[in-house]
Amino acid sequence: MEEVLNVASSGPLGGRRARAFAGVLLCNALEWYDFAIFGILAFNLSQAFFPNDDPKTSLLATLAVFGITFVARPLGALLLGGLGDSWGRKPALLITAAMMAVGTLLIGLIPSYDSVGILSPILLLLARLLQGLSAGGEWGAASSFLIEWAPQRQRGFWTSFLSLTVALGSGLASAMAAILMTLLPPDDVAAWGWRIPFLLGSALCVVCLWLRNGMDESPVYFNTKIGRGAPLISASRPNLLSCLTAFGVTIHWTVCYYMFLIYLPIFTRSYGQVTPAQSVWSNTICTVVIMILVPVVGWLSDRYGRRPFMLVSCAAVVLLTVPAFRLIAAGASFPQIVAVQVLFGVAIAFYSGTAPAVVAEQFPTSDRSRWSSVSYATAAAVFGGFAPFISVWLTNQFGSLIAPTIYVMTASTVSSLVVLRMRETVRMSLA
Structure with missing residues (x-):
């Protein structure tokens, strides 16, 4: 990040570009930390909010809340992404950060099921829906602002x-969970x-x-929507293709x-020869690999x-997923699980x-924040958010630990066909 800030600081836009870069990315890392920690601590949350004699039922209920949250993301993308096109990228990014902060604080303060009964999981769901609205608007506004x-x-x-800061946020969440499980006895982790x-x-x-409040609006947006006197509310329809x-x-x-970053730690903890702390440490190592490689690939x-x-990427996932899950299901050791997660990383x-x-x-530019947000958030809601839930359900339904691999491989195959048919965008100019 230091290198890109140095690059950003050169030229006529200089410090403004560097401040915009830092303001978006550092805050994006915190947003995704807040969003990911829920999935990583799903076991503990299931005990606090969905106590049941069958731990699998409690876990499924918690992962269902994790997935239902994604239903709010397309709505957040439409509303907050549209706000980013109408009022500006900066106001949208400030609102998404505030919403994520409130939702995360609520989860940390909600009493457990033993204290307030059914009200507890209801409040948990509402807090996660608020986080989902925030995450839905964040991605499109942030990517539009950066590009x-x-x-x-x-x-x-x-x-x-x-993407680096998404991995950074997830890595921070994994590291925090790992430190927590290393320093505190399991009963204390479960209790508070x-x-x-x-x-x-x-x-x-x-x-x-505070960081985002000090950013300037993007020059491309300013010139297109404000500098040229264009209407703030676009009436154009999205290009369906x-x-x-x-x-x-x-x-x-x-x-x-x-x-691979939310469900796989649950899978390795359940079926690999690792402790709960080792499962999240392995996940943390994976996110570090992603953070190192992502800017290199972008360059x-x-x-x-x-x-x-x-x-x-698509081909690697199709070829490696079944062997990897079989290895873990056979009782893989910690070094083997780290190797598997690094490959997927x-x-x-x-x-x-x-x-x-x-x-x-x-x-x-006139519709970038809105429709990039909606497209991304809808795919995430339909296919990504329920991936951990679907994986547990497939495992239970078919009695096979490698049943979830069908889901992953199908997704990779579909996207590879889309990539093969789409035009190369690297030399396109922004309009």
């Missing part, structure tokens, strides 16, 4: 940092320790709001993210195109380093 501030030939590199990451995340969001392309591109991306995509890296990085630019480049 509009980026130099012409560095769009892939700049927007790849959006799980609340610490949520309360900390909500406090850090205050810093996020662009929306379908962005939707199809996102399927592999979102399924892999939630399968390379500016030179060699987006499509080759995306196709390699490389595959995710190949896609995440290019996909943000590809999705944003499908749309004109």
